[in-house]
Amino acid sequence: MRNYKIASLPGDGIGIDVTAEAVKVLDAVARLDGGIRFEFQEFPWGTQYYLKHGEMMPKDALAILASFDSILLGAVGDPSVADHVTLWGMLLPIRQSFQEYVNLRPIKLLPGIESPLKNKGVKDIDMVFVRENTEGEYSGVGGRVNPGTSAEVALQTGVFTRHGTERILRFAFEVAQKRPKKHLTSVTKSNACNYSMVFWDEVFKEVGTDYADIHADQYLVDAMAAFLVTHPERFDVIVASNLFGDILTDIGSAIMGSIGLGASANIDPSFKYPSMFEPIHGSAPDIQGMGIANPLGAIGAVKMLLEHHGENEMAELLQQVIEQQITAQKVLTPDLGGTAKTWEVGDDIVTRILASR
Numbered sequence: 552m553r554n555y556k557i558a559s560l561p562g563d564g565i566g567i568d569v570t571a572e573a574v575k576v577l578d579a580v581a582r583l584d585g586g587i588r589f590e591f592q593e594f595p596w597g598t599q600y601y602l603k604h605g606e607m608m609p610k611d612a613l614a615i616l617a618s619f620d621s622i623l624l625g626a627v628g629d630p631s632v633a634d635h636v637t638l639w640g641m642l643l644p645i646r647q648s649f650q651e652y653v654n655l656r657p658i659k660l661l662p663g664i665e666s667p668l669k670n671k672g673v674k675d676i677d678m679v680f681v682r683e684n685t686e687g688e689y690s691g692v693g694g695r696v697n698p699g700t701s702a703e704v705a706l707q708t709g710v711f712t713r714h715g716t717e718r719i720l721r722f723a724f725e726v727a728q729k730r731p732k733k734h735l736t737s738v739t740k741s742n743a744c745n746y747s748m749v750f751w752d753e754v755f756k757e758v759g760t761d762y763a764d765i766h767a768d769q770y771l772v773d774a775m776a777a778f779l780v781t782h783p784e785r786f787d788v789i790v791a792s793n794l795f796g797d798i799l800t801d802i803g804s805a806i807m808g809s810i811g812l813g814a815s816a817n818i819d820p821s822f823k824y825p826s827m828f829e830p831i832h833g834s835a836p837d838i839q840g841m842g843i844a845n846p847l848g849a850i851g852a853v854k855m856l857l858e859h860h861g862e863n864e865m866a867e868l869l870q871q872v873i874e875q876q877i878t879a880q881k882v883l884t885p886d887l888g889g890t891a892k893t894w895e896v897g898d899d900i901v902t903r904i905l906a907s908r
């Protein structure tokens with residue numbers, strides 16, 4: 552029996568609704584497979600916890616989470632809590648202390664989904680973003696000089712270590728090698744960021760010499776933003792720094808047709824620590840409590856969790872089931888033009904999983 556201990560962090564708002572569906576789907580996978588077991592433990596951390604206790608999660612949270620095989624995250628955020636509190640109080644400590652240096656986001660336009668790019672006749676969109684997740688522009692290095700005076704200066708320093716840059720680029724080459732197109736695009740801004748990004752470009756060239764079979768190219772981030780809208784079908788695997796990856800992946804999720812469809816994984820490839828899987832959307836207070844959040848992003852995150860643990864057969868099955876569910880156009884939430892509730896989509900996925908054998 553392959554036993555996986557999963558920490559479930561539903562968080563806030565619709566994170567709670569979609570995580571319930573993700574857990575349901577994992578249970579269905581275990582029922583179908585028979586050889587897999589998931590042990591879930593739920594932790595009520597997030598902004599509601601913060602409003603009561605003054606911190607997003609307890610002091611020993613990281614020690615507790617470290618004993619799990621993976622973390623399933625919903626979303627954290629609340630209009631009454633500053634975004635940097637939610638980020639620095641929970642998400643960044645987890646990503647950084649568990650060395651989840653890879654943020655993976657697959658972007659695929661599925662048949663039947665209306666992409667905002669549909670008028671361009673763009674169809675064949677299937678790419679994966681590999682975002683550096685622990686350093687770069689989000690290292691938290693900086694400060695304020697002469698605070699409150701007319702001579703005030705705010706500094707935010709990007710930190711790009713050779714170790715950190717090499718390992719993310721190598722990981723990206725490895726991802727590209729497993730895909731049919733074997734094409735890797737590195738995104739920087741070397742003309743303006745003349746230290747960090749020039750360094751990144753150098754390391755990209757160096758690491759690339761170990762991957763002669765990969766078609767590797769480079770774009771400036773401004774041009775890349777435009778190309779993702781005009782020619783998204785040109786790209787396969789895209790690697791970028793923390794900040795650029797953050798921005799470009801939001802373009803990616805917009806192309807997919809709904810933010811509710813996107814999934815992402817924060818991965819420690821060494822398996823020393825748990826990796827964390829989440830939908831890309833936030834807590835979405837505007838639709839909280841309405842039962843209409845699309846759970847397919849969270850369910851896509853479950854697919855990535857299965858892949859991470861080498862459960863490839865079940866991961867592939869789940870991907871097929873998600874695609875069938877969408878193309879059937881019957882049980883869809885309002886963001887995709889349907890009238891289904893969150894749990895009806897989850898139930899439909901479960902039915903399809905169990906019917907597959």
Ligand code: ATP
Pocket residue numbers: 565569626627628629810811812832833834835836837838843844845846848884886
């Ligand atoms: P946060 O502060 O936690 O990031 P947010 O207000 O930025 O929350 P997002 O989750 O980024 O909210 O959502 C942006 C928009 O997309 C919202 O209008 C929301 O209703 C919609 N949305 C987000 N997730 C989903 C989903 N799973 N299903 C349907 N609509 C969604």
Ligand code: MG
Pocket residue numbers: 833
């Ligand atoms: Mg947001």
